[in-house]
Amino acid sequence: MRYGCTALNEVSFLNMDYTRKICVLTQEDLVRAGCFDVGFAIEACENALMQYADGRVIFPDKVAVVFDEVSQNRINCLPAGLKESMVYGMKWVSVFPGNPRNYGLPNLSAVLLLSELNTGFPIAFMEGTMCSNLRTAAVGAVAAKYLSREDTQVIGFIGAGEQAKSHFLSLMHVRPDIKVCKVASRTEQTEAEFIRAMSRFYPSVEFISCKGCYEEAAKNAQIIVTAISGQERLLQAQWITEGALYLHVGGLEDDYAVPRKASKIVCDDWSVVKHRTQTISRMYKEGLLFDRDIYGDLYEIVSGRKQGRENDREFIYFNSVGLSYVDVMLANCMYRRAKEKGLGSYVNMQQSSMFDVDICDVVL
């Protein structure tokens, strides 16, 4: 029976279904589901850029908190949504640079949360470092697809960590004719480890350990990748071959003369990049580089609004800082693939209204 006092429609909140299952996916679940799939990540990334170009992406500001200026310990909360896929999610990523030294632990952690947009309920909670790694490299690979020479045969890496490895695998996917991979890093072990891990996947590629000589890694390479954790101007303009594509992955990694040499500077999102601490962001803040110096954003090239590479002589500079909607797109694809294969654990977060619990369990 409804009382006559108000005009609101009656909705029964009694006998409501409170059960809510969330799929929890570990890295190992994702790997078993076949989500360590380079082509799939590249496709998801390109699809996300197309959706962004069409205005079908929800891309609010991130919440970045630096806990301590000295350590630069930080946690970023990066929400994003995809209207077509009816999903809204978030990447929660911590960067604590002292972890390896202080605890023998990775400096980075990431988890992902996805909610579906019919009911608003969370559907998946996932390990996020693999997704994040594959996404970063996939953006680099999409850039290489449109901006590198099709006949690329030599690739050079400055830095040999996880990002360098992910980039190598993704770049091999779009430029399968690569025959030589040169790598220069801070230590013999890290170069050797890169080569050990990568030659498992591509035994026919010739890997060259540059023994810490960055010039050796960069020269004659049609694609150069810098992916270091420090902030140093390692890459020099005179080392760069005509027709090269340079993928700038980290913060400050190259001399200011490098972007100055470029025929085109392309970003994942210049409006985001300009406020960060990348090489070109610093130049922008120092008045050495202007909006007009940026050729465009990757989504403009993927969607055909702007030309990619126009000849074999251009030196193209690509800078990315990460786009959370690409993470959410890839995470959603991973979740769906895992679900199809019956992988992951389902946790019933709630079984009933909290007021239906046993009274003995309540402390008044």
Place this chain on the structure above:
Amino acid sequence: MRYGCTALNEVSFLNMDYTRKICVLTQEDLVRAGCFDVGFAIEACENALMQYADGRVIFPDKVAVVFDEVSQNRINCLPAGLKESMVYGMKWVSVFPGNPRNYGLPNLSAVLLLSELNTGFPIAFMEGTMCSNLRTAAVGAVAAKYLSREDTQVIGFIGAGEQAKSHFLSLMHVRPDIKVCKVASRTEQTEAEFIRAMSRFYPSVEFISCKGCYEEAAKNAQIIVTAISGQERLLQAQWITEGALYLHVGGLEDDYAVPRKASKIVCDDWSVVKHRTQTISRMYKEGLLFDRDIYGDLYEIVSGRKQGRENDREFIYFNSVGLSYVDVMLANCMYRRAKEKGLGSYVNMQQSSMFDVDICDVVL
């Protein structure tokens, strides 16, 4: 062996420990751990307000996304941190008003994520609706502790849903002499359900079903609570007794004459409230209420910077919109209690570097 090219210190990223366990806590885990504990929630809330007063809280802006202006479907991402507890977390809460009608599902869902600030790693992923409910009511109870008459005997509810129930339990904790509880709601069932559920906990309280008459619920009550999901000016100023405390929980629930009648208007955080759609927020935007009309924020009263109730005749108006750092404080207390009791499931989100996986599992 380290190469001489750079000045960076060497850190071995090899043989690093990648394992990361997260505690997953369902509502039932939390209930079994004794976290449905009204006094514990009130204490956590008061502690959080004290920490805020002392500048020990990290309180960034929330990310609020409304997906559709008509449905008002929304997901809010509310990050906050506690420096002393070395924890930073987030509440992820969805409000989809059409859920009950469209799917027979609750309009609200919430999950919580906590990270610890030594390594930055996530430590807990938790069901969040119980925490959120207890927190809202605990803030109301802290307000009642400082702002209601100590001899409160009669309490009146307009609205009989989960928020009304949580408020009743929390208010009984701080004002245990309450003898009469009147409740008015839209339907006979919801009033009866409120009384059925609450009399289990407090069989000696006299519960009065007001049969949809809001005036009956409000009159002679020393504490009046409005907690409705609609947006209607239900509470009228002439129904309010001298010396009452009014707890305004929802959006628009009272006539503009109600705040005008108040001796003191107190908020959880006026700087947040003023930008929302609560009764006093609307009056502020319409130029009918000014900053000077707000007596203060609850933390100022809890920390002793401002007086609470000063006599038995004041009518005090309390308005809250929710403070995410209180959620994070309560969630962290709940997580610790569950951990002590060995409850919750531990999920190893990652076992090794993604590049150490079996090569057969990788798709190139």
